[in-house]
Amino acid sequence: MTAQTLAPPSGTSTHRAPGPARHRVRHLVADTGTMIGRSLRLVRRDPDELLLAVLLPVMMMLLFVYVFGGAMQVGTDYITYATPGVILLCAGYGASNTALAVQQDMAGGIVDRFRSLPIASSTMLTGHVVASVVKNLVSTVIVFGVAFLIGFRADATALEWCGAIAMIVLYVLAITWVATFVGVLAHTPAAAGGFGFFMLFLPYVSSAFVPPETMPSWMRGFAENQPITSVIETTRGLLVGTGSDGSPVTDLGPTAWLAVAWTAGITAVFLVAAAVAFARRRRQ
Amino acid sequence: MTTRSSTSRSAGADVAVRAEGLHKSFGPARRRTTVLTGLDLTLHRGEVLALLGPNGAGKTTSVRILSTLLAPDAGRATVAGLDVVHDAARVREVISLTGQYAAVDDKQTGAENLTMMARLAHLPRRAVAPRVEELLTAFDLTDAAGRRVGTYSGGMRRRLDLAAGLLAHPQVMFLDEPTTGLDPRSRQTMWDVIRDVVARGTSLFLTTQYLEEADQLADRIALIDDGSVVAEGTSSELKRQVGDAGVELTFATVADAALVAAALDLTRDGTRLRVPTDGSVPHVRSVLAAVEATAVVPTSWEVRAPTLDDVFLTLTGHTARTARATATDGTDRADRARTEQETAA
Numbered sequence A: 001m002t003a004q005t006l007a008p009p010s011g012t013s014t015h016r017a018p019g020p021a022r023h024r025v026r027h028l029v030a031d032t033g034t035m036i037g038r039s040l041r042l043v044r045r046d047p048d049e050l051l052l053a054v055l056l057p058v059m060m061m062l063l064f065v066y067v068f069g070g071a072m073q074v075g076t077d078y079i080t081y082a083t084p085g086v087i088l089l090c091a092g093y094g095a096s097n098t099a100l101a102v103q104q105d106m107a108g109g110i111v112d113r114f115r116s117l118p119i120a121s122s123t124m125l126t127g128h129v130v131a132s133v134v135k136n137l138v139s140t141v142i143v144f145g146v147a148f149l150i151g152f153r154a155d156a157t158a159l160e161w162c163g164a165i166a167m168i169v170l171y172v173l174a175i176t177w178v179a180t181f182v183g184v185l186a187h188t189p190a191a192a193g194g195f196g197f198f199m200l201f202l203p204y205v206s207s208a209f210v211p212p213e214t215m216p217s218w219m220r221g222f223a224e225n226q227p228i229t230s231v232i233e234t235t236r237g238l239l240v241g242t243g244s245d246g247s248p249v250t251d252l253g254p255t256a257w258l259a260v261a262w263t264a265g266i267t268a269v270f271l272v273a274a275a276v277a278f279a280r281r282r283r284q
Numbered sequence B: 001m002t003t004r005s006s007t008s009r010s011a012g013a014d015v016a017v018r019a020e021g022l023h024k025s026f027g028p029a030r031r032r033t034t035v036l037t038g039l040d041l042t043l044h045r046g047e048v049l050a051l052l053g054p055n056g057a058g059k060t061t062s063v064r065i066l067s068t069l070l071a072p073d074a075g076r077a078t079v080a081g082l083d084v085v086h087d088a089a090r091v092r093e094v095i096s097l098t099g100q101y102a103a104v105d106d107k108q109t110g111a112e113n114l115t116m117m118a119r120l121a122h123l124p125r126r127a128v129a130p131r132v133e134e135l136l137t138a139f140d141l142t143d144a145a146g147r148r149v150g151t152y153s154g155g156m157r158r159r160l161d162l163a164a165g166l167l168a169h170p171q172v173m174f175l176d177e178p179t180t181g182l183d184p185r186s187r188q189t190m191w192d193v194i195r196d197v198v199a200r201g202t203s204l205f206l207t208t209q210y211l212e213e214a215d216q217l218a219d220r221i222a223l224i225d226d227g228s229v230v231a232e233g234t235s236s237e238l239k240r241q242v243g244d245a246g247v248e249l250t251f252a253t254v255a256d257a258a259l260v261a262a263a264l265d266l267t268r269d270g271t272r273l274r275v276p277t278d279g280s281v282p283h284v285r286s287v288l289a290a291v292e293a294t295a296v297v298p299t300s301w302e303v304r305a306p307t308l309d310d311v312f313l314t315l316t317g318h319t320a321r322t323a324r325a326t327a328t329d330g331t332d333r334a335d336r337a338r339t340e341q342e343t344a345a
Ligand SMILES: Nc1ncnc2c1ncn2[C@@H]1O[C@H](COP(=O)(O)OP(=O)(O)OP(=O)(O)O)[C@@H](O)[C@H]1O
Pocket: B026, B027, B033, B035, B053, B054, B055, B056, B057, B058, B059, B060, B061, B062, B100
């Protein structure tokens, strides 16, 4: 160990200088990029999560179509009815794993180091959210692939496909921000993991797999009005053009706007909540 | 290193860190733990201050407050003249923190971790790769650089963590127990690195359990216990506070020790006795002669100059015994004039 080895490289300085305001935006963009790179790498290197992200959609698909499919009377091919639901189910579950990743960061020492750096440390959260969207787009593509292999047929124009994908991304964003909020607050991995369980369950009480008309009235009220139903109806309407009872959709507009309002609203509320909770937690 | 004295209000330009009357408690009102009870500290620019204290004394809490991670309940702290609460963002531009627990990603490689931290520390883009390379070399991690940190040993992980804290040359560096868990060679390496960083003008705020570390590195030592500073000064000032050298005798039984204590008019500490001495041959000989006259044979004896251990044990009361166990388990102490003699029983 010599002083030589620790000298800053000649011609450059490793001293940090407090930058003027115009540098702040540039730093924010660069820091967010660095954090996104980090989260993507962490996701890629978690073999269990990767395996689950690929296997879960495939198993769900097969389960719904071959096990439940025969018994279901929904007015159309069951695979056509259920595919949008399986996609949202998997995306929701995958997104909810963000709670675990965030909880792990909050519990470890790394959040302290991030907070002591001259960065907006909440970019750590942004990194996880973007990684979640990327990860879930990948698993969405896989579910569509399997669905097509076993007989799913979409009846959508290129524009409708774009709309459906945009809807799925909005949904993933909303769930991920809720998960991020849960991850910031959760004190144990078990608490954070509980959210994933919740998200695995919630789509069943919607029009994703069975028409709500078949449910008891108290549950039906919830199923018809919860956000996931509007998202499902929008996605299914765009891709296959039928509603929850199997009849063709004539006007998707109101449902679609409702779905956009729900997902955008949830995203906005929980983005702010997560940021506030992040700033408060640990400063107590 | 440029000072931004224009922004210094309460702190003089030569003060790197100042804490005034810091209070901090945790938990809900009913089961409140009070950790800091009016902590006052000053770290001058270019200086190394070691914060020493038993487990739970509030060292980590102090570091977290000073490095903007935690807001104090009362009191005020400044770093480079900037308030750690109201000017937190600007404080972060002039500090670096290496906490007590490793802050690295297991799933990234050593090199990836350092590169990420260098970017986030806003090193100039072209300086990142060479700087990462230098630190990997300095901390002997070149061979492991491409491996995931999850596969590292505890010491390797700690070295990487320390390297991450040294990427930028900060004005003020906080190190919370930097060498806990390092082998003696790595500890020496770390000390060299720290001296080098300080030689470049960085002021260092250090906490440690190793008294020798404080002795070796620190210009001044602050001893904290129960959330406030109980003694402060240079290593030799503190040693002078606890008195002279002593002849220390250990006996096989408490009864033996009590007998000799009575004869020599001393107070007994279990099976041990301590007789103050100036360390001269005639005086030590006279002490031993007096012991011999009682016809009780000690199992061992030694002449000890006061060490930081003694300062620690004398000035921090309640956890003294466990602290002694930690402090004596292996680190050699240069200032210990040791003439231990095992008596054939
Ligand atoms: N977030 C917290 N909530 C409740 N109690 C806390 C919290 N952080 C610290 N404490 C308590 O504050 C006390 C001091 O903790 P601190 O970590 O500052 O000690 P320390 O001097 O660093 O000890 P060590 O040598 O073991 O690292 C301890 O009793 C600890 O339990």
